Amino acid sequence: MVYLNTTLRVGFMPIIPYVKLEADGSVWGEVASKLGNISESIGLKLDLTLVWTLPEDMKWGTRLPNGSWEGMVGMGANGLVDIIHGPNPRAVFLDNEYDPSSNFAYEDLYVMATIPSKYLPQSVSFNIFDVETGIALLCILVLSTLLGMTARKIESIFEAKNVSFWSAEIIMGYGKTITQEGTRVIGGGTANQVLFGSWMIASFFFMNFVTTSLKSGLLIQLPYPRFETMADISTKPDVKPMMAHIIATVFKATPTETYQKLIEQLERHQSYTNPRDMFTPEIWQEMAGGKAVLFATQKMAESCLPSLCPTLGAYAYALKERPYQMQLLWYFVRTVPKEIQDAINIRTDWLNEHKTRWYTDYKTIAQNRYFCYLRKEARAQVSDYEALNVGQFSPFILLYLVCSGAAILSFVAERVWYRIQTGNIHLKRIQTANAKRRRRRAGTQVFI
Structure with missing residues (x-):
């Protein structure tokens, strides 16, 4: 074979x-x-x-005068061996782990x-076709599809509320600008793309780490x-x-x-x-x-x-x-x-x-x-x-966890900020309505 x-x-x-x-x-x-x-x-x-x-009948080495074969250096199941051919073939193992009572095959x-x-x-x-690479590419395809669907769903929710998904701006330090109405975040579309792109890049590195680890037999013995x-x-x-x-x-x-x-x-x-x-x-x-x-x-x-x-x-x-x-x-x-x-x-x-x-x-x-x-x-x-070695922490995993954690934290931060902003707006509306009512009451009072 x-x-x-x-x-x-x-x-x-x-x-x-x-x-x-x-x-x-x-x-x-x-x-x-x-x-x-x-x-x-x-x-x-x-x-x-x-x-x-x-x-079995291949003779590699030199025929000695006594009819035996002085063999070449070979690599056997237990390490480097010096093969002795002849009526009773035997191997002299050089790593001191050879059992003389065992027969060489x-x-x-x-x-x-x-x-x-x-x-x-x-x-x-x-x-x-490389099976491990195919599996990795399939995982990346599925992951990217799910991420795309998730990002689009989140974006549609915020669009329905007239709020753009701008959490990446918090992480990137771009700051935020709110219009006079207080319900629209400026520059959210670009920030959404930045976040999604960074997440995809991190996912690719993570899947590459998984692929290399699979190939090297470190995670799963393929x-x-x-x-x-x-x-x-x-x-x-x-x-x-x-x-x-x-x-x-x-x-x-x-x-x-x-x-x-x-x-x-x-x-x-x-x-x-x-x-x-x-x-x-x-x-x-x-x-x-x-x-x-x-x-x-x-x-x-x-x-x-x-x-x-x-x-x-x-x-x-x-x-x-x-x-x-x-x-x-x-x-x-x-x-x-x-x-x-x-x-x-x-x-x-x-x-x-x-x-x-x-x-x-x-x-x-x-x-x-x-x-x-x-x-x-x-x-x-x-x-x-830099694939993962036993006892080491891969930078690919670290990058993936950091980016994923940043995405989750930014999403939570945005929701909190959105609630604060909407709460402030609602409070201002209540205060404005109360002031108007007080002014109307003050204007209709009759002093004698």
């Missing part, structure tokens, strides 16, 4: 859609290409990640590689896609052909003379186990002699390096930014003969020198399978625009 994980960023609003695709590698390649074209045209940021599981090992879009097929359109393991798909008869088809399709290209030379040297090298042993005969047959495998591995190495250089200075930065690709590089270096390493400027001693540092730096990143790493990555992206 293949999962395509993309990250699209629109302003400060994250969109993190997950697309689950079946066996046909060309499909996700076309989708990725389309995503890349769209992102370039509208200026979005695109990160493309391909994830797949290792078939191949389904605990995953391989992740980032493939640049330039290596993928072109064309085809697709439809993609069902993020779970990467299927061999235990899940071992009963499917098309697993091996599917893997072969994906690898062969994704890296479908004619190797250059350099790649062809490497392939020939690799196949002729006597001290290295034939690469055909890495796959079953069925898979090998579909992979056209294994050339796609080496080509794919080389492309994987290139995908996380700015360039292949003699000093390997680019390795440090690339591996620091993309720790999940370390294992691919390790596999590539450990399985290529020494003379081929020298030919392409790959120095094993440099990699060995930094091996311990890699273990230390990335031990805490790879925990609880890869989907946890992706969720941590999503949380890191969300923190860029």
Whole structure:
């Protein structure tokens, strides 16, 4: 099973859609290409990640003289592991949490590689929908509709009383001006728009906070896609052909003379186990002699390096930014003969020198399978625009509460002021009527 994980960023609003695709590698390649074209045209940021599981009979590592396999560094269910293949496969966990009595299962090992879009097929359109963003937009639509209806209803009530809704002027400090009749507030229409607009802006920020919190799994643990393991798909008869088809399709290209030379040297090298042993005969047959495998591995190495250089200075930065690709590089270096390493400027001693540092730096990143790493990555992206973290109070909520409270208080203040004004007017009318009556009585009195 293949999962395509993309990250699209629109302003400060994250969109993190997950697309689950079946066996046909060309499909996700076309989708990725389309995503890349769209992102370039509208200026979005695109990160493309391909994830797949290792078939049980895939041998990754170097065959030792005793017939066992010295495996690459992998990321398993319990952290970074050093995989030992052979009749009794086992894993040496580097986080000191490994129980020696437990058996290592191949389904605990995953391989992740980032493939640049330039290596993928072109064309085809697709439809993609982000559920969390859709929910947020729907909530914003409903909220804005209700706010609009409420504001219009309030305004109609005041219009019936010949009083405009001017509470925003109290909050904004504009003051108030009452006509001689004492029943009409000047400038109320604009103030109403200001209040409604500020309320809508606050609501948008609040819904954006809810959306980002949902995406980061902080408020509600949404069902993020779970990467299927061999235990899940071992009963499917098309697993091996599917893997072969994906690898062969994704890296479908004619190797250059350099790649062809490497392939020939690799196949002729006597001290290295034939690469055909890495796959079953069925898979090998579909992979056209294994050339796609080496080509794919080389492309994987290139995908996380700015360039292949003699000093390997680019390795440090690339591996620091993309720790999940370390294992691919390790596999590539450990399985290529020494003379081929020298030919392409790959120095094993440099990699060995930094091996311990890699273990230390990335031990805490790879925990609880890869989907946890992706969720941590999503949380890191969300923190860029101040989404809610555990134990913190979001400024979005504060803004929403302040604006909502101001709207409510201003409404109450206006009603109180309106009652005071109408009460004063009524009192003045009573006083005026009493004065008139007194004057009339005084004018009709007869003095003898």
